[in-house]
Amino acid sequence: MSTSGSAPKRIIVGVGGGIAAYKVCSVIRHFTERGHHVRVIPTASALNFIGAATFEALSGNPVDTGVFADVPSVQHVRLGQEADLVIIAPATADLMSRSASGRADDLLTATLLTARCPVIFVPAMHTEMWEHPATVANVATLRERGNIVIEPASGRLTGTDTGAGRLPEPEEISALGDLVLERSDAIPRDLEGVRVLVTAGGTREPLDPVRFLGNRSSGKQGYALARLAAQRGADVTLISGAGVHLPPPPAVALQHAGTAAELEAAVNAAAPEHDVVIMAAAVADFRPTTFVDAKIKKGPTEPSLIELTRNPDILAGLVRRRADGSLPQAKIIVGFAAETGDASGDVLFHARAKLARKGCDLLVVNAVGDGKAFEMDSNAGWLLSADGSEAAIEHGSKSLMSSRILDAITALLGDGACST
Ligand code: CTP
Numbered sequence: 001m002s003t004s005g006s007a008p009k010r011i012i013v014g015v016g017g018g019i020a021a022y023k024v025c026s027v028i029r030h031f032t033e034r035g036h037h038v039r040v041i042p043t044a045s046a047l048n049f050i051g052a053a054t055f056e057a058l059s060g061n062p063v064d065t066g067v068f069a070d071v072p073s074v075q076h077v078r079l080g081q082e083a084d085l086v087i088i089a090p091a092t093a094d095l096m097s098r099s100a101s102g103r104a105d106d107l108l109t110a111t112l113l114t115a116r117c118p119v120i121f122v123p124a125m126h127t128e129m130w131e132h133p134a135t136v137a138n139v140a141t142l143r144e145r146g147n148i149v150i151e152p153a154s155g156r157l158t159g160t161d162t163g164a165g166r167l168p169e170p171e172e173i174s175a176l177g178d179l180v181l182e183r184s185d186a187i188p189r190d191l192e193g194v195r196v197l198v199t200a201g202g203t204r205e206p207l208d209p210v211r212f213l214g215n216r217s218s219g220k221q222g223y224a225l226a227r228l229a230a231q232r233g234a235d236v237t238l239i240s241g242a243g244v245h246l247p248p249p250p251a252v253a254l255q256h257a258g259t260a261a262e263l264e265a266a267v268n269a270a271a272p273e274h275d276v277v278i279m280a281a282a283v284a285d286f287r288p289t290t291f292v293d294a295k296i297k298k299g300p301t302e303p304s305l306i307e308l309t310r311n312p313d314i315l316a317g318l319v320r321r322r323a324d325g326s327l328p329q330a331k332i333i334v335g336f337a338a339e340t341g342d343a344s345g346d347v348l349f350h351a352r353a354k355l356a357r358k359g360c361d362l363l364v365v366n367a368v369g370d371g372k373a374f375e376m377d378s379n380a381g382w383l384l385s386a387d388g389s390e391a392a393i394e395h396g397s398k399s400l401m402s403s404r405i406l407d408a409i410t411a412l413l414g415d416g417a418c419s420t
Pocket residue numbers: 260279280281282283284285311312313314315316334335336337338
């Protein structure tokens with residue numbers, strides 16, 4: 001068990017009385033496996049869905065619901081005071097209402113009153129409840145007080161209805177919890193009203209019906225950016241390329257594109273509606289010139305060479321269209337560069353040249369090779385700006401890197417930056 005180099009933290013997982021309570025077991029396991037001390041505090045009604053024994057076994061700690069449990073240690077005050085992070089999932093309409101009005105009538109709400117650490121509410125309820133003015137007001141109150149209230153996912157709810165209010169997948173909840181442990185101020189609501197387009201993953205350029213030229217991009221960085229931008233309040237469209245096996249981020253409009261040409265068409269269609277475009281996708285520079293309709297057979301002779309044709313540079317195309325006035329909305333265009341050093345220069349040398357060549361406002365630079373960046377959960381790099389400024393991004397999760405990138409974007413938006 002390891003906390004990836006950081007000290008173990010005290011994490012409280014508060015569980016509200018909703019059917020999604022079963023999903024929280026994976027979140028508890030995520031944090032215990034990283035060596036953190038997890039204490040589960042369910043409401044009494046949560047125990048209708050999951051038994052206390054399950055939470056005790058997963059966390060290795062006792063489970064109480066009332067304020068009169070373990071009175072000698074003044075538990076209803078101590079647990080909140082000692083916590084480094086509180087995650088409430090599922091946060092039901094009732095639980096958020098009780099927390100917003102400062103109630104302390106069970107161990108969980110009492111803990112919320114004494115906690116001074118970051119608190120993340122992960123709502124789950126039917127769409128009507130989520131959209132009800134009472135819940136909207138409670139969410140606003142909780143956010144004003146500095147709590148993080150996650151945007152719920154959309155999709156199948158209990159019963160036959162679908163809509164906003166579904167608990168985000170456990171991986172999403174765990175990733176946001178990890179991010180807040182890394183950086184407690186990483187999820188401000190500073191992108192409300194900003195429309196952000198993100199591309200993620202790789203492209204696949206077909207050669208015949210069963211083969212393609214592809215790359216190793218997993219989409220993790222682009223998905224982390226889309227997820228965090230949405231949680232910071234942005235209206236996010238994510239165009240997902242090939243090779244991505246990740247759950248759709250909550251509150252994000254998701255599209256798919258397989259080839260560079262499909263990605264280009266999707267980006268060009270969506271870009272006019274967005275203020276910020278982030279090209280995190282690893283776009284193939286070349287595609288097979290000819291698509292062979294039938295599977296290519298080995299045959300008795302040596303294989304023939306595959307002729308390649310250059311793909312359009314989507315990022316450079318966006319910058320050109322903005323310069324000629326046909327993308328007036330696009331205030332910020334962000335590119336990514338995965339670089340290795342070589343005999344002609346180091347990673348930053350090549351990255352600076354790429355920023356100048358592409359003409360975007362920000363370039364996120366990763367050093368790749370030796371197993372770095374691709375398919376990994378962590379990353380490090382640099383942020384180069386068109387104004388010549390350069391900032392190193394410390395090693396951390398792809399969510400942490402996303403938070404640094406979004407900070408730079410909000411700073412540019414605040415400056416009214418636009419390279420038209
Ligand atoms: N990109 C793009 N269209 C392409 C290739 C790349 O929009 N056909 C974007 C990527 O999404 C990324 C940036 O350009 O944001 C840099 O990608 P990279 O592959 O590093 O750039 P290249 O111009 O292909 O440079 P290199 O010659 O180093 O491969």
